[in-house]
Amino acid sequence: MNSKFLDDVTHVKSSSKTLPERVADQIRQLIIDRHMENGDQLPNEFELAQQLNVSRGSVREAVKLLVARNVLELRRGKGTFIADNTGVVDDPFGFAYLEDEPRLANELMDIRRQLEPWIAAKAAEQANDQDIAELRVLQYKVEELIQSGQDHLAADQQLHIRIADCTDNRVLHELVPVQETIDTHAAVVDAIAAHDPEAAREAMQEHLKHNRLSLTGASE
């Protein structure tokens, strides 16, 4: 990926950047240029300081910034590595700082209603047998957790992300929003297993409709 693109997507304002921020940009570029990925080890502080012609202190501060941005992770006694889901942060849109949680829930649900039926239809077209087997496992897991009265939020999110992963669109993996849900997953997975996009779309619409009722009730 070229540096023009990196500049575009990260809106580089180099004039106002501190030295550690500029060193962090150089390390970002090095990761991209060398096609480093999740689990690869970064050169150590001494080597980086030499290569980038800056002090070790600046490298250390830059690494802290990149850890905060989930580009790098420190493994105690082992060194610095490229993080899983490189550069993808928790709560990337700062939802925690938005006022009015019920309104936010509705805003997210509005977007889900646009995207998730389409994702389900794409999944029905593109899912292979392995995908479907894994969806079934997650569907049963969610059902089991609900029946035994346990928290099923994490498993539920996993299922929605796994449905998105049946498509060939990597962005959807990040985009499938974080929202509490209830049931009606069975119909969605059934339709994907039958490779029936129209039924998958409808089942997901139905699922989100139930969801909305539950959210509206819970958020008051």
Place this chain on the structure above:
Amino acid sequence: MNSKFLDDVTHVKSSSKTLPERVADQIRQLIIDRHMENGDQLPNEFELAQQLNVSRGSVREAVKLLVARNVLELRRGKGTFIADNTGVVDDPFGFAYLEDEPRLANELMDIRRQLEPWIAAKAAEQANDQDIAELRVLQYKVEELIQSGQDHLAADQQLHIRIADCTDNRVLHELVPVQETIDTHAAVVDAIAAHDPEAAREAMQEHLKHNRLSLTGASE
């Protein structure tokens, strides 16, 4: 906003967190609990260290983490303030680290084709006269830049974000993806000005179709 929600959206794994990360979480919670927003000043290092019962060094490291996550910003000689677009980071999904730029462009375009016609239709329903006047200004600005052969990417993005801001959905402001485009904006703004959702949807679809052709050409 309650701390249960913050935990949910930020996937707190407190066991594996460093001290500065835990102090950063406490400062996040303080910002939320006090309803602090963009431009409000954070208590100084000394006060925070006392309130949170930690060292000033830990507060300083925590503040660095929150600056890296665009929660806080430092103003030289003035202090630490809540950042504009609190907690919203550049390139939140780490696109810079994904391989295969042409594929990424197509993945983003696929999602835009789902969302933007719907956004245009919502804007047509909800835009007021002020919204429409501002859209016209941006539309003319993009046209002018194109005609004079200047870079219109930033103005183009502004227009798409402003269209999203005609809706009452705050999440769309963050979600409208970053992608290079060409023209055909006039028809979109015309339809929004006429409060005609169907025409707005179609104009945006047409706009994205042109776009795709240009992207496919440019990305080979």
